[in-house]
Amino acid sequence: MAQKYTTREEDYSKWYNELVGRADLAEHSDVKGCMVIKPYGFAIWEKMKDVLDQKFKETGHSNAYFPIFIPKRLFEAEEKNAEGFAKECAVVTHYRLKTDPDNKGKLMVDPEAKLEEELIVRPTSEAIIWNTYKKWIQSYRDLPILINQWANVVRWEMRTRIFLRTAEFLWQEGHTAHATREEAIEETEKMCDVYAEFAENYMAMPVIKGLKTESERFAGADETYCIEAMMQDGKALQAGTSHFLGQNFAKAFDVKFSSKEGSLDYVWATSWGVSTRLMGALIMTHSDDEGLVLPPKLAPIQVVAVPIYRSEEELSAISEKFDFVRKELAARGISFKFDDDDNRRPGWKFAEYEAKGVPVRLAMGARDLENGKIEVVRRDTKEKVQIDFDQVIEHIVFLMDDIQNSLLERAKIFRTENMHKVDSYEEFKTRLEAEGGFFLAHWDGTAETEEKIKEETKATIRCIPLDQEPEEGVCMYSGKPSKGRVIFAKAY
Amino acid sequence: MAQKYTTREEDYSKWYNELVGRADLAEHSDVKGCMVIKPYGFAIWEKMKDVLDQKFKETGHSNAYFPIFIPKRLFEAEEKNAEGFAKECAVVTHYRLKTDPDNKGKLMVDPEAKLEEELIVRPTSEAIIWNTYKKWIQSYRDLPILINQWANVVRWEMRTRIFLRTAEFLWQEGHTAHATREEAIEETEKMCDVYAEFAENYMAMPVIKGLKTESERFAGADETYCIEAMMQDGKALQAGTSHFLGQNFAKAFDVKFSSKEGSLDYVWATSWGVSTRLMGALIMTHSDDEGLVLPPKLAPIQVVAVPIYRSEEELSAISEKFDFVRKELAARGISFKFDDDDNRRPGWKFAEYEAKGVPVRLAMGARDLENGKIEVVRRDTKEKVQIDFDQVIEHIVFLMDDIQNSLLERAKIFRTENMHKVDSYEEFKTRLEAEGGFFLAHWDGTAETEEKIKEETKATIRCIPLDQEPEEGVCMYSGKPSKGRVIFAKAY
Numbered sequence: 001m002a003q004k005y006t007t008r009e010e011d012y013s014k015w016y017n018e019l020v021g022r023a024d025l026a027e028h029s030d031v032k033g034c035m036v037i038k039p040y041g042f043a044i045w046e047k048m049k050d051v052l053d054q055k056f057k058e059t060g061h062s063n064a065y066f067p068i069f070i071p072k073r074l075f076e077a078e079e080k081n082a083e084g085f086a087k088e089c090a091v092v093t094h095y096r097l098k099t100d101p102d103n104k105g106k107l108m109v110d111p112e113a114k115l116e117e118e119l120i121v122r123p124t125s126e127a128i129i130w131n132t133y134k135k136w137i138q139s140y141r142d143l144p145i146l147i148n149q150w151a152n153v154v155r156w157e158m159r160t161r162i163f164l165r166t167a168e169f170l171w172q173e174g175h176t177a178h179a180t181r182e183e184a185i186e187e188t189e190k191m192c193d194v195y196a197e198f199a200e201n202y203m204a205m206p207v208i209k210g211l212k213t214e215s216e217r218f219a220g221a222d223e224t225y226c227i228e229a230m231m232q233d234g235k236a237l238q239a240g241t242s243h244f245l246g247q248n249f250a251k252a253f254d255v256k257f258s259s260k261e262g263s264l265d266y267v268w269a270t271s272w273g274v275s276t277r278l279m280g281a282l283i284m285t286h287s288d289d290e291g292l293v294l295p296p297k298l299a300p301i302q303v304v305a306v307p308i309y310r311s312e313e314e315l316s317a318i319s320e321k322f323d324f325v326r327k328e329l330a331a332r333g334i335s336f337k338f339d340d341d342d343n344r345r346p347g348w349k350f351a352e353y354e355a356k357g358v359p360v361r362l363a364m365g366a367r368d369l370e371n372g373k374i375e376v377v378r379r380d381t382k383e384k385v386q387i388d389f390d391q392v393i394e395h396i397v398f399l400m401d402d403i404q405n406s407l408l409e410r411a412k413i414f415r416t417e418n419m420h421k422v423d424s425y426e427e428f429k430t431r432l433e434a435e436g437g438f439f440l441a442h443w444d445g446t447a448e449t450e451e452k453i454k455e456e457t458k459a460t461i462r463c464i465p466l467d468q469e470p471e472e473g474v475c476m477y478s479g480k481p482s483k484g485r486v487i488f489a490k491a492y
Numbered sequence: 493m494a495q496k497y498t499t500r501e502e503d504y505s506k507w508y509n510e511l512v513g514r515a516d517l518a519e520h521s522d523v524k525g526c527m528v529i530k531p532y533g534f535a536i537w538e539k540m541k542d543v544l545d546q547k548f549k550e551t552g553h554s555n556a557y558f559p560i561f562i563p564k565r566l567f568e569a570e571e572k573n574a575e576g577f578a579k580e581c582a583v584v585t586h587y588r589l590k591t592d593p594d595n596k597g598k599l600m601v602d603p604e605a606k607l608e609e610e611l612i613v614r615p616t617s618e619a620i621i622w623n624t625y626k627k628w629i630q631s632y633r634d635l636p637i638l639i640n641q642w643a644n645v646v647r648w649e650m651r652t653r654i655f656l657r658t659a660e661f662l663w664q665e666g667h668t669a670h671a672t673r674e675e676a677i678e679e680t681e682k683m684c685d686v687y688a689e690f691a692e693n694y695m696a697m698p699v700i701k702g703l704k705t706e707s708e709r710f711a712g713a714d715e716t717y718c719i720e721a722m723m724q725d726g727k728a729l730q731a732g733t734s735h736f737l738g739q740n741f742a743k744a745f746d747v748k749f750s751s752k753e754g755s756l757d758y759v760w761a762t763s764w765g766v767s768t769r770l771m772g773a774l775i776m777t778h779s780d781d782e783g784l785v786l787p788p789k790l791a792p793i794q795v796v797a798v799p800i801y802r803s804e805e806e807l808s809a810i811s812e813k814f815d816f817v818r819k820e821l822a823a824r825g826i827s828f829k830f831d832d833d834d835n836r837r838p839g840w841k842f843a844e845y846e847a848k849g850v851p852v853r854l855a856m857g858a859r860d861l862e863n864g865k866i867e868v869v870r871r872d873t874k875e876k877v878q879i880d881f882d883q884v885i886e887h888i889v890f891l892m893d894d895i896q897n898s899l900l901e902r903a904k905i906f907r908t909e910n911m912h913k914v915d916s917y918e919e920f921k922t923r924l925e926a927e928g929g930f931f932l933a934h935w936d937g938t939a940e941t942e943e944k945i946k947e948e949t950k951a952t953i954r955c956i957p958l959d960q961e962p963e964e965g966v967c968m969y970s971g972k973p974s975k976g977r978v979i980f981a982k983a984y
Contacts, residue, residue: 096578106568
């Protein structure tokens, strides 16, 4: 690894971009704003997807699939939602190409194949789904509908960054329909909890559950629940959202049901989603200057083994030992890679697997073999130990848990250290610039104040935390009364 | 089930459309040509996907993800491929909507947000992928690349049918890069084998492996391998294809590698795919006039239990018995549903699960309880038996295998009965109309003859079967010499 990489200290943003490349996660494509997710990056996403999918099913949801295109007339039905996404829509206007008569071998859009009605590439699917639910819902017996879909969506972003903000991204979107307001709110909260639990227990990323302010809400929602995570540079990243949509979409698409009592009511709705953005959150929560750091539960390769040898005999004897390790780990569901590639030196491999965030690295040479020892290095702390070979399996099993837990603990401590209570706007501004992090401050509840603070400091209200004691106070900006603190931070 | 459904005998095509609805698999959306895959249909697709994904991984492939959009200039690079798909492309020309000044609450395409270069919604991804591989491949050490992606694709079809031909469909597309022609051909054949093995062992659908003729080949391929299945109406359905792409895409995108010996060569390519079309194949291979018939290995619910009771006490006693069944089946990995919905009568439930193709149905009433008996009905033959309760688990385990095998056997017999060797064109035409099925006939190898037969009879050459003895003969149409028989049939 002759190449010199940028450190987090030097330039966090550049460090991130380089890391995405050096860990072989993804790259920019030649399509403006769209990324290619490479096999190693996709394997991490697949792990996330599998866990989430299981959690959705355990909470009663089924997967389905709805069209990628939304006819303009459906798209504009829920006005707030349409307005919110109109400025970033990819629009299909034609359905055919033809040979360009003026350019040999080139094609042109066939002007005769213009669509009567333009199609929007879905930026989110409420419109097409509620237009479908209309046909599925007549009575309370048809409710609830609990559906999720894994899909690609397109939001035309001008300034893109891999995983964090791309024109096309992969996500899941849950869309549920309920007979009562209470049941829909319960669902909204439940899915916010599912996301928080996933973030903490699998991504080892502590999150704050909260409500968005009106100006930060999903376009078309009555209430947006979110999970907010703190990145290593102190900035916030919205990692998942769960929306209580009220009856807004039911009204826009005229979806009514006859209740048990015989009345005809509009249906209540929720939607909730997480996306490949979680990859960015995962990277920026744990990684270091040597590369990616992965929690074991999401690592495509959990243990890698590198033989150090000078002869075929040595390699063969070491391979035999690692073969034992492979079998024992397989029986315990721990993924293992033995890298005996002869074209690369051990040092190169060490750096490579460090960059890729493999949680545990094993190495064994001729002397280890003689002494019945093995070298074990954990990626999170880089701690290196020489242990008896006959203890290695037990030690790896311990490390899987210990690394997972330590990463969460470390992230929690970091967050605590960078969470500040402030009461004066001056202090807020100074510390925001000097230290960054999350600021718990009183706010008067108006969009006006929120907007002014954003203009002056670039910090936004990330959420109104759900778990907090009520506390009377005065808005740090306007001095008007406030009933509780909210979280201000700069955000991705 | 008061509704009267069309039988296969009456109108096979109408029967199919009705079945898709009554088994709750999918429906047409309000987006022209696009379908909504409903939860039950999607659950079957997920099962197929899981098995295939595992087989791809076992054969060394990794998943990745490439952009949904292909800039026109990349799309047209491989001329034959571009020409093949140009007539059915959805084209994105704008990236923003704006408020329509003449229509309150309506949106219009913003003429100022016209893309400099149009984007094609991928109908297949060779172009964008080979444009990416160019950056990944320098030396033989970078080869092979063995990547698959699960994705949605769009081909603008004028006449659509759910699962069989839709504007948007879901599929997987494998794209591999190799150093030698031999290795690429080996990969092409291997993946055709994987598809055939999946079709037979999971879908219980026998297939014929073969080569496409030049006129039926994938646009841009040097050779297309396929698996062809026979539907119950005697028509053929192409269930999967595996393409040897030669160096066509490497040349179009200038992808060269330095070989071990130091020469600079173009890379060899393959691509292969199956799609939600398999759902149509599955339906039309096994189902009957009562609804869907599913092979146990792909059934989302493998066993359903219906209690027949007149009192809470009876229900409770029967539930206890079924609870035992649930646990025993769970331990054996067999999925089970207990339907004690009080709003529906047993007869309604029987018809419902028959329509949905659940392989085994259990029922138990008060008298069964008394006698230690249980009713077991298998979906494929509708055979109903009364057995001792203490034999039920063993019997279900037997049925899982037996139904799976019987369905394949039945489909094989049907295919044999409807596979005809013909030597005269008159006989071919007469029997094609009267009986349908597959016709093994001699063909002179010219596109001209192929085209004429198609014009006159609507039958096409489905494939040149791989497994057949060489046999000299004369073309049934032209009388010119032929070296072997090919399969003619009408096709979906």
